[in-house]
Amino acid sequence: MSAVSHNHDDLVHGHDDHGHGHDEGMPHVTFKGYMTGFILSVILTAIPFWLVMAKVIPDNKVTVAIVLGFAVIQVLVHMVYFLHLDTTSEGGWNMLALIFTAMLLVIMFAGSLWVMYHMNANMMPVSVEDMRNMP
Amino acid sequence: MANTATMNNASAQEFYLTEEHHVENGTMLGFWLYLMSDCLIFACLFAMYGVLGANYAAGPSPKDLFDLELVALNTSMLLLSSITYGFAMLEMARKRKTATLMWLAITGCFGLAFLGIELYEFHHLIHEGAGPQRSAFLSAFFTLVGTHGLHVTFGCIWLVTLMVQLHKNGFTTVMRRRLNCLSLFWHFLDVVWIGVFTFVYLLGVLR
Secondary structure (H helix, E strand, C coil), X not given: CHHHHHHHHHHHHHHHHHCCCCCCCCCCCCHHHHHHHHHHHHHXXXXXXXXXXXXXXXXXXXXXXXXXXXXXXXXHHHHHHCCCCCCCHHHHHXXXXXXXXXXXXXXXXXXXXXXXXXXXXXXXXXXXXXXXXXX | CCCHHHHXXXXXXXXXXXXXXXXXXXXXXXXXHHHHHHHHHHHHHHHHHHHHCXXXXXXXXXXXHCCHHHHHHHHHHHHHHHHHHHHHHHHHHCCCHHHHHHHHHHHHHHHHHHHHHHHHHHHXXXXXXXXXXXXXXXXXXXXXXXXXXXXXHHHHHHHHHHHHHHHHHCCCHHHHHHHHHHHHHHHHHHHHHHHHHHHHHHHHHHC
């Protein structure tokens, strides 16, 4: 029980730091934060475009993996520096909603691709013979 | 059990404070939940593109169609509009109305430039006979990229609306909250665009 009350205490104090100073719920924005996000985004965008347009790596699979990696990092950069997401905003509910969405997204996306590609692979090409004998 | 009575006294106030804080601001959380649901719409469209993206129906493939230099230009427009919106938010924090309006206007211009380039690309594709009805790949492509473009269009309309309101009302609490919501929306669209240029354009050309 005392642990619970401690948690509440922390929560209230944690929010006091930047919650009530200006409007509640408004993120604390800084020039440095936006510029860091912007410069990182430019770098993280330019490298994949360069890799693909200049065909730097002969092996396509390696390029695909690197490009996807850069995209994931850039999404995280945007989340932190532009969307101002952290674990304390809205008492953690923002983060919880995001994690839930990410989970659904992965299940739906990976699941769709997995199932559909397997169905593709298991489809036999139909011959004229088979078509004649079709029910 | 022995300390229940003291606990009641001690935690009553803290509990009250915590509750009060939670009901203070529901809009930002609600808007965030809307964005997450929007995220799921895009996830469905991405999954659809992933499934259908290789079905060319003997038509053109991404390699034949996509002009990466144009896409890079488009990407930079959206990224620049993101940072200028950030500058508008910084000016809002300093309560400088004219500067905020100026940065919002610049953001709107970049947004319109993005839309213009995208419409040019769509027009070019359709003119070449690679319209949405050509193949499953192109249907999926136009649906996914078009939905993103529609979001940016509505973002621009919203931006102009807020500029007019800001000009009239100044920095009221309501206006600041609205501008914050649009900030989330605008940056969210940039996040979706990262997925589009990576998954559709770059990986499409590599395929």
